[in-house]
Amino acid sequence: MTPSPQPPIEPTENSDHSGHAYAGHGPSPGHSHGHGHGHSHGHGPAAPVSKHLRKVIAAVLIPFATAVFVGMAVLWPGGAPDHERTGVGFDRETQQARVVSLEQVDCKSVNAAQVPPTGEVSTPSGREARAAQTGECKKATVEVGSGSDKGRTFVEIVQPGAPRQLENGQEVVVAYAPDAPRDLQYSVIDVNRKLPLAVLAGIFALAVVLVGRMRGVFALIALVVSFGVLTLFILPAILQGSNPLVVAVVGASAIMLIALYMCHGLTARTSVAVLGTLVSLLLIGLLGSVFIDWAFLTGNTDDNTGLIHGLYPEIDMSGLLLAGIIIGSLGVLDDVTVTQTSAVWELHQADSTLGPRGLYRAAIRIGRDHIASVVNTLVLAYAGAALPLLLLFTIANSSMGAVANSELVAVEIVRTLVGSIGLVASVPVTTALAALVVSADRPDAGAAAPASGPVRGGRGRRRKR
Numbered sequence: 332m333t334p335s336p337q338p339p340i341e342p343t344e345n346s347d348h349s350g351h352a353y354a355g356h357g358p359s360p361g362h363s364h365g366h367g368h369g370h371s372h373g374h375g376p377a378a379p380v381s382k383h384l385r386k387v388i389a390a391v392l393i394p395f396a397t398a399v400f401v402g403m404a405v406l407w408p409g410g411a412p413d414h415e416r417t418g419v420g421f422d423r424e425t426q427q428a429r430v431v432s433l434e435q436v437d438c439k440s441v442n443a444a445q446v447p448p449t450g451e452v453s454t455p456s457g458r459e460a461r462a463a464q465t466g467e468c469k470k471a472t473v474e475v476g477s478g479s480d481k482g483r484t485f486v487e488i489v490q491p492g493a494p495r496q497l498e499n500g501q502e503v504v505v506a507y508a509p510d511a512p513r514d515l516q517y518s519v520i521d522v523n524r525k526l527p528l529a530v531l532a533g534i535f536a537l538a539v540v541l542v543g544r545m546r547g548v549f550a551l552i553a554l555v556v557s558f559g560v561l562t563l564f565i566l567p568a569i570l571q572g573s574n575p576l577v578v579a580v581v582g583a584s585a586i587m588l589i590a591l592y593m594c595h596g597l598t599a600r601t602s603v604a605v606l607g608t609l610v611s612l613l614l615i616g617l618l619g620s621v622f623i624d625w626a627f628l629t630g631n632t633d634d635n636t637g638l639i640h641g642l643y644p645e646i647d648m649s650g651l652l653l654a655g656i657i658i659g660s661l662g663v664l665d666d667v668t669v670t671q672t673s674a675v676w677e678l679h680q681a682d683s684t685l686g687p688r689g690l691y692r693a694a695i696r697i698g699r700d701h702i703a704s705v706v707n708t709l710v711l712a713y714a715g716a717a718l719p720l721l722l723l724f725t726i727a728n729s730s731m732g733a734v735a736n737s738e739l740v741a742v743e744i745v746r747t748l749v750g751s752i753g754l755v756a757s758v759p760v761t762t763a764l765a766a767l768v769v770s771a772d773r774p775d776a777g778a779a780a781p782a783s784g785p786v787r788g789g790r791g792r793r794r795k796r
Contacts, residue, residue: 579654607761615753675765698758
């Protein structure tokens with residue numbers, strides 16, 4: 332239920348409940364919606380709508396929400412399936428460990444039997460071999476800090492050209508290979524980054540709460556819920572053999588409902604944003620399915636996807652690719668649809684005489700600016716993620732046509748363009764829905780009737796809610 336409208340405190344100034352001046356557009360004479368907010372996401376009180384319109388919106392959204400959560404109950408996996416570890420890539424048993432001592436040694440004395448000597452230095456392998464024979468290496472003693480072998484130590488040799496150099500006292504992650512000889516069962520595979528990541532996450536949460544206050548708190552809760560749906564439902568359900576597309580649609584819809592209503596309130600404005608997001612997600616799913624099939628994209632493009640396919644051959648990798656496109660587009664879609672819906676509501680509050688066409692034309696001008704920035708953001712985000720791959724193609728002097736035709740890059744092109752088309756389409760779709768809804772509203776008689784004349788000075792009378 333949204334609050335009933337109240338008359339403005341003063342005829343020349345409007346303020347929201349947070350005390351922010353609303354200086355963008357003043358209400359037309361006789362218009363009683365005095366509470367506005369200039370921010371595009373509409374953090375001020377939502378514009379009230381009639382009981383009839385709330386019933387219409389509820390009639391659409393309640394069955395949809397029910398279907399989503401019934402779908403989650405039917406597809407709920409109950410955890411990821413067990414499997415025997417292969418010892419390859421991420422599918423290895425790992426433990427926490429710490430470097431307890433570090434000393435400089437001659438590379439030749441520790442690598443003479445491991446690295447074949449070569450005089451050829453024109454190739455990377457030859458240069459590495461020569462450096463390993465002549466340089467100064469580090470001999471690290473590492474102590475296992477977790478698991479059944481806690482307290483056990485082993486030696487790790489770090490060559491001078493290795494990308495990861497160890498330091499004394501450094502926390503590391505080690506892999507355990509039970510079938511290897513005892514001296515080779517443990518090896519350092521990464522460093523422990525939990526502390527800096529935890530500190531960065533704390534700074535992020537603090538910034539969100541300080542700036543967003545209660546809105547920020549709810550946004551953080553919604554973020555935790557989104558990750559919960561992803562890790563407890565979407566990923567295990569796909570591993571259990573459920574259709575990745577169905578799982579992604581159900582999971583993304585659940586995230587959308589929870590996040591939008593938690594962050595923006597249970598209002599008609601949020602409900603319209605939900606509808607606009609849903610239509611755009613369906614469009615993205617349809618386009619993605621068509622072009623993934625047409626371009627013969629398998630989704631099996633690197634060692635990680637190959638390992639997944641090897642462990643779980645029943646998983647549809649192209650369906651997994653489409654699921655990733657849908658989930659990846661959801662976050663930006665939420666932002667676009669909420670912004671456009673809020674823009675329409677604020678325009679209606681500023682001038683209640685605007686009809687659906689007038690509201691649409693005014694709000695779509697805001698949407699065009701948003702489209703330009705969002706599409707550029709998506710393209711640069713995907714390009715940044717694929718930057719090492721693009722560098723490899725540049726080093727190889729490959730033509731743009733050859734680069735785009737390779738599946739590694741074609742996957743990112745389809746992902747970017749399909750997501751961008753959905754984002755572009757969400758602007759007119761959501762704007763049209765919001766304009767129709769807010770224009771079709773008829774305030775309840777006796778509860779939301781506008782004042783019969785200009786509001787006089789003073790605080791006036793407050794209507795009962």
